[in-house]
Amino acid sequence: MDGSGDVDGFIELDGVEKVFRVRRRTGRWRREVREVRAVDGISFRVPRGAMVGYIGPNGAGKSTTIKMLTGVLTPSGGRIRVAGTDPSRERVRLARRIGVVFGQRTTLWWDLPLRESYVLVRRLYRVPEARWRANLERCVELLELGALLDVPVRQLSLGQRMRGDIAAALLHDPEVLYLDEPTIGLDVVSKARVREFLRNVNAERGVTVLLTTHDLTDIEQLCDRVMVIDHGRLVYDGGLEGLHRVGGSERVLVVDLEREAEPIRVEGARPVRVEGPRQWLAFPAGASAAPLVARIAAEYPLVDLSVREPDIEDVIARMYERGAAVRGGGEDAPSRAVDAGDVPTA
Numbered sequence: 001m002d003g004s005g006d007v008d009g010f011i012e013l014d015g016v017e018k019v020f021r022v023r024r025r026t027g028r029w030r031r032e033v034r035e036v037r038a039v040d041g042i043s044f045r046v047p048r049g050a051m052v053g054y055i056g057p058n059g060a061g062k063s064t065t066i067k068m069l070t071g072v073l074t075p076s077g078g079r080i081r082v083a084g085t086d087p088s089r090e091r092v093r094l095a096r097r098i099g100v101v102f103g104q105r106t107t108l109w110w111d112l113p114l115r116e117s118y119v120l121v122r123r124l125y126r127v128p129e130a131r132w133r134a135n136l137e138r139c140v141e142l143l144e145l146g147a148l149l150d151v152p153v154r155q156l157s158l159g160q161r162m163r164g165d166i167a168a169a170l171l172h173d174p175e176v177l178y179l180d181e182p183t184i185g186l187d188v189v190s191k192a193r194v195r196e197f198l199r200n201v202n203a204e205r206g207v208t209v210l211l212t213t214h215d216l217t218d219i220e221q222l223c224d225r226v227m228v229i230d231h232g233r234l235v236y237d238g239g240l241e242g243l244h245r246v247g248g249s250e251r252v253l254v255v256d257l258e259r260e261a262e263p264i265r266v267e268g269a270r271p272v273r274v275e276g277p278r279q280w281l282a283f284p285a286g287a288s289a290a291p292l293v294a295r296i297a298a299e300y301p302l303v304d305l306s307v308r309e310p311d312i313e314d315v316i317a318r319m320y321e322r323g324a325a326v327r328g329g330g331e332d333a334p335s336r337a338v339d340a341g342d343v344p345t346a
């Protein structure tokens, strides 16, 4: 380690921009060059050891940010430091200090058994044998990979492959882990296992984690802080509860009763739908579901229930609506990041 990357700003972005120039055919001989501002002046600091969510709608600029943080893309403007280094200038050196997992594609060798992929990772990063072995043993145990080590990657289920990918990203002891949709497409049990493991890696090894996800439960269970990006700009930076408050978002309790009944009336929730014995009740996303569940269970013949999180898209849309309302109907998007408990201001 070079001693750089102080506590306040292990990952630092100052006014970072990324503009893509896209050529488009507009006629037989004519080409038009269009600029896409994927990232439009983003600044933030992430301290060492933090676990931060980085969320936003499709096309918001999340992957582009992560690619700049790994050095794969060079910013068009602004300044990035990760662990004291400039990622695009010192990409190879930085690669030894970061791990990356893309949920939508694997970094493992498709035709090789997992075990051999891990040997290749060791050679690629020149990880000392003893350290590699210790890391592998730990990942195998915590991610329950033992029975899968001799299975070719192509034969693994999505959840198994994801666990395999996460292990591969950690064998060289990275100080930073970028996770792009690490729970996408996983079943409930696999999601829980992956989250538990990530929590552990962050808490015990102090790995700094930046997590991109469409699943707000990932954020709720893993991150104290969430940054929201939209149209290449940071529009919120704070706690998840604050985001729900700013967005006025609601979660939905799906209740299965023994039989059809009148819409459930209970304080703190409003009925939104009834279909036979199943009912849907909305309640503020920042509130706990536990007292509601207790009241419903005491008064109604409850069989089963589940809680649905609001969509990120919905939360952001509501945030804009409220921001516009607060500013007296301004048509612009919130132009700077707002903090927990705050509302967007111009």
Ligand SMILES: Nc1ncnc2c1ncn2[C@@H]1O[C@H](COP(=O)(O)OP(=O)(O)OP(=O)(O)O)[C@@H](O)[C@H]1O
Pocket: 020, 021, 022, 036, 037, 038, 056, 057, 058, 059, 060, 061, 062, 063, 064, 065
């Ligand atoms: N190589 C590229 N060339 C041109 N435009 C690009 C390129 N990469 C990304 N973009 C554009 O930049 C914008 C941001 O894309 P990016 O992939 O960063 O979004 P995202 O937030 O990761 O979205 P998703 O959740 O869908 O993955 C989009 O409009 C996208 O079309």
